[in-house]
Amino acid sequence: MAANKECTFIAIKPDDVQRGLIGDIIKRFEQKGFQLVAMECQQVSKEHLQQHYIDLKDRSFHNALVDYMNSGPVVAMVRQGLKGLNVVKTGRIMLGETNPVDSKPSTIKGDFCIQVGRNICPGSDSVESVEKPNALWFKDDEQV
Ligand code: IDP
Numbered sequence: 001m002a003a004n005k006e007c008t009f010i011a012i013k014p015d016d017v018q019r020g021l022i023g024d025i026i027k028r029f030e031q032k033g034f035q036l037v038a039m040e041c042q043q044v045s046k047e048h049l050q051q052h053y054i055d056l057k058d059r060s061f062h063n064a065l066v067d068y069m070n071s072g073p074v075v076a077m078v079r080q081g082l083k084g085l086n087v088v089k090t091g092r093i094m095l096g097e098t099n100p101v102d103s104k105p106s107t108i109k110g111d112f113c114i115q116v117g118r119n120i121c122p123g124s125d126s127v128e129s130v131e132k133p134n135a136l137w138f139k140d141d142e143q144v
C-alpha cells in the first residue's frame with residue numbers, strides 16, 4: 001500500500017450475495033469515492049474464517065458465525081483513500097452498527113437487514129486492525 005493511503009477491508013456475507021445486494025453495496029463505496037484495491041468473490045474455508053474471527057473465538061456465537069460464513073460465497077474487498085480522509089472510520093459509519101437494530105436508515109445495515117447474525121457487511125474497525133484481514137484474504141500482488 002502507498003504510504004500516503006489508508007486501507008479498509010469490507011466484505012459481503014453469503015446471504016447478501018444470494019440476495020443480489022452486491023451491486024447496491026459496492027455502489028455506495030464507489031459513490032463515496034473509496035478507491036478499489038482488491039475484490040474477489042470466494043467460498044472461504046473454515047480454517048480461514050477461524051483466523052479471520054480469532055478475536056471472537058471465545059464468544060458463544062463464534063462457531064455459528066464461522067459455519068454461516070462458510071455456507072456460500074462471500075465478496076471480500078479492500079478499498080482505500082488518502083491518509084487523513086479516514087476511510088476506516090467513514091466506512092464504519094456507512095456500514096452502521098453491528099446490530100442492525102441500532103443502525104440508522106441510510107447506513108447499509110440500517111437499510112438492508114434486521115438481525116445481528118445476518119448483518120450484511122463486516123468492515124475494519126480501526127486502522128491498526130486492517131493489515132491482518134488484508135493479508136489473510138489477498139496476496140500482495142492481488143492488491144493494486
Ligand atoms: P462487526 O462485524 O460490526 O465488526 P464484530 O463484533 O466484529 O462486529 O462481530 C463480528 C460478527 O459477529 C458480526 O458481524 C455479527 O455477524 C456477529 N455477532 C456479533 N455480535 C453478535 C451477537 O451478539 N450475536 C450473534 N452474532 C453476533
Ligand code: MG
Nearest residue numbers: 122123124125
Ligand atoms: Mg469486527
